[in-house]
Amino acid sequence: KVCCLWSEKKQMLLETNCEPYEGPSPNTVALIAHYIPRGEKGVQPVCREFENVREARKSFARMTEFRDRLKGKGMEGWNASQVFLLYRRWQGDIWVVDVLSRGGSQVEAIELSRWLGLRTRRVFEAGFRRWLAYLGGYFVRGLIYLLVLRHEPRLEPRGRWPNWSVKVANALVRITWPRLRLTINGFVNAVVLGVVNSAISKMPRRPIERITSLNLDVGAYPPVISYLTTSPTLGNKIQAIDLDLGINMPGEGVRLQIDVNLGGDEKPDVRGDLVRCQVGGTLRVKLGPLIHPLPCARELTFGFAAKPDLRLKTKFRLHEAVGLPVGISLEAIDRFVVRLVENAVESTLCWPRAIGIPIAAACLGPAYSKIITSTDGDHRIQTPRGVVKTEADIIGQLRVEVLRCTNLINNDISGLSDPYVVCKLGQREERTTTMNDTLDPVWETPRTFVFDVHEASQLCTLSVYDSEADTFGAFNDALLGRAHFCLQDLLINPVEKSTSKQHKVSGSGTSTLRNFSKQPPAELRLSLDTSVYDGKFASLQDTSVSGQDSAIFILAKFSPSPDAVKQNIDRPTGLIPLALAAVYVFCLGLLVDLLARDIFFLLADVLAHALVSIGLFFYARFSYCFLCWCFGLT
Numbered sequence: 001k002v003c004c005l006w007s008e009k010k011q012m013l014l015e016t017n018c019e020p021y022e023g024p025s026p027n028t029v030a031l032i033a034h035y036i037p038r039g040e041k042g043v044q045p046v047c048r049e050f051e052n053v054r055e056a057r058k059s060f061a062r063m064t065e066f067r068d069r070l071k072g073k074g075m076e077g078w079n080a081s082q083v084f085l086l087y088r089r090w091q092g093d094i095w096v097v098d099v100l101s102r103g104g105s106q107v108e109a110i111e112l113s114r115w116l117g118l119r120t121r122r123v124f125e126a127g128f129r130r131w132l133a134y135l136g137g138y139f140v141r142g143l144i145y146l147l148v149l150r151h152e153p154r155l156e157p158r159g160r161w162p163n164w165s166v167k168v169a170n171a172l173v174r175i176t177w178p179r180l181r182l183t184i185n186g187f188v189n190a191v192v193l194g195v196v197n198s199a200i201s202k203m204p205r206r207p208i209e210r211i212t213s214l215n216l217d218v219g220a221y222p223p224v225i226s227y228l229t230t231s232p233t234l235g236n237k238i239q240a241i242d243l244d245l246g247i248n249m250p251g252e253g254v255r256l257q258i259d260v261n262l263g264g265d266e267k268p269d270v271r272g273d274l275v276r277c278q279v280g281g282t283l284r285v286k287l288g289p290l291i292h293p294l295p296c297a298r299e300l301t302f303g304f305a306a307k308p309d310l311r312l313k314t315k316f317r318l319h320e321a322v323g324l325p326v327g328i329s330l331e332a333i334d335r336f337v338v339r340l341v342e343n344a345v346e347s348t349l350c351w352p353r354a355i356g357i358p359i360a361a362a363c364l365g366p367a368y369s370k371i372i373t374s375t376d377g378d379h380r381i382q383t384p385r386g387v388v389k390t391e392a393d394i395i396g397q398l399r400v401e402v403l404r405c406t407n408l409i410n411n412d413i414s415g416l417s418d419p420y421v422v423c424k425l426g427q428r429e430e431r432t433t434t435m436n437d438t439l440d441p442v443w444e445t446p447r448t449f450v451f452d453v454h455e456a457s458q459l460c461t462l463s464v465y466d467s468e469a470d471t472f473g474a475f476n477d478a479l480l481g482r483a484h485f486c487l488q489d490l491l492i493n494p495v496e497k498s499t500s501k502q503h504k505v506s507g508s509g510t511s512t513l514r515n516f517s518k519q520p521p522a523e524l525r526l527s528l529d530t531s532v533y534d535g536k537f538a539s540l541q542d543t544s545v546s547g548q549d550s551a552i553f554i555l556a557k558f559s560p561s562p563d564a565v566k567q568n569i570d571r572p573t574g575l576i577p578l579a580l581a582a583v584y585v586f587c588l589g590l591l592v593d594l595l596a597r598d599i600f601f602l603l604a605d606v607l608a609h610a611l612v613s614i615g616l617f618f619y620a621r622f623s624y625c626f627l628c629w630c631f632g633l634t
Helices: 053-072 106-116 128-149 163-201 330-349 359-364 487-491 513-518 538-545 562-569 572-595 601-630
Strands: 002-007 012-017 030-038 042-050 084-091 094-100 210-217 224-230 241-249 255-261 270-287 300-304 309-318 353-357 388-391 396-406 419-425 428-431 448-453 460-466 478-485 495-497 522-527 551-560
Touching: 030 053, 030 106, 042 053, 042 106, 053 084, 053 094, 084 106, 106 163, 128 359, 163 210, 163 224, 163 330, 163 353, 255 309, 255 330, 270 330, 309 330, 330 353, 396 419, 396 460, 419 448, 428 448, 460 551, 478 522, 478 551, 487 522, 487 551
Parallel strands: 495 522
Antiparallel strands: 002 012, 030 042, 030 084, 084 094, 210 255, 224 241, 241 270, 255 270, 270 300, 270 309, 300 353, 353 388, 396 448, 396 551, 419 428, 419 460, 460 478, 522 551
């Protein structure tokens, strides 16, 4: 196991290969874990076991006193451990943190506890805390249903949440960032390296052989949330809540080290360090499936709704006694690796691909953990430290037929372009046949491309290329134009739209799953964005290509899955938490009124009346929603 920590004092990554902890002996009732120095840049976690809790606490006090004494003499740092953890046995193989020293950072303490690998008691695992989790969970589920779940899922964009909710979200991110930091580091280091090397191996011509190591630390500064809104979706919102967060990470404190092998042997030849990293975009967060006890969601899943704005700048240097091959420069390696990392982020961290964290198991114990398999046929892949690489559920299928294109750019010197269309949704691509020597191709018998749809906001991309097969590889296929459309565009027939990413709804009706079930195939006319043209005459784009009115005509049909439609019609299951929340708040108000009236008369009276009023309001909303469901009203 590799222990990677960033030392703000020494400004370097501290790495060491440390043996995993084998576990305490049966007679051990307490143990102390801390770091000791190992070499010039390394640290080694160690553990001392005790058969008496009192002796362990005395030893813990002596260790922390010795650390404070060294700190007073100016000898602080990695020569004296900054983190001490004292664990005591609770029940069987379950342990609890008895004392946590205040020295060091929270990230170092979390890394040390993960090295131990002990089964610790969760916050709401047993006793009175479990009952508290259920009581609070019913109340929160009632609020969730009242504010979000009582509305049928649809594609209409919703307004942004108020500023106070953004401030609360930023506060929660700051509190949980130490754990999220280690989670993201572990996921990227375990998954992205394999994706990048797999992409390199498929390239016939490449400047590097492979990336031997990739170590990322996203830093101690959390990203800033700029807005918060309920994402448009057609998924099962009774089982999950979908949120869109606008995030911006300036990149301060982010560290990345990349070792590159140029071929010939297995040793790294070039090392790259991160100079600048800025990330911005829309992060989609899914809380679900919903459960009754706190934290009211079994899993937290997050990924970018679209390709993020990732700005990386690295600086590579050669190892000693290593020369570059002829025709390859460090700048070329820099651009190549940065482009690979950007593509890997898009393929692993953009919906429907996402990262899942089992928050219910972390708060309520293993009884609420899901069974996660690692087979290739499953959507879920186990990754280190409890992180799950997951894929969103399928809500339906999109069928696309490319009919024709008009007024395409002529990319051939002699003759006309040889166009073909690449249709892409998610990570899957389909290609039409090539039509030779035409600027207005028509596919008489078009192929039907079938794509699995995971999110209603996914964009289907249509790219028109000019085939250069007749040049025997002298030129690459030129991109003539590109267009996008989403599911919302299929409810209007016919549709004429531009390539703008701002999709507006026109006409009457709402875009729900039931409307899609009744909707016939829609013929769409999409204007092609010709500014992306990169062919032979790209330098003349301002004069001859600018203003080119190119268009593509398609026939598209979205068929929602029967399970998705049924889940959105069968909505009374969400009324149960609302009714229980009403009873819970009403009874709590009466209890406060009876017990605290003699001590705090005015305060107790106001609080009791407020709780009783909220309970009655919940009950009224429950009755209204239940009657609407009985009579088939939305």
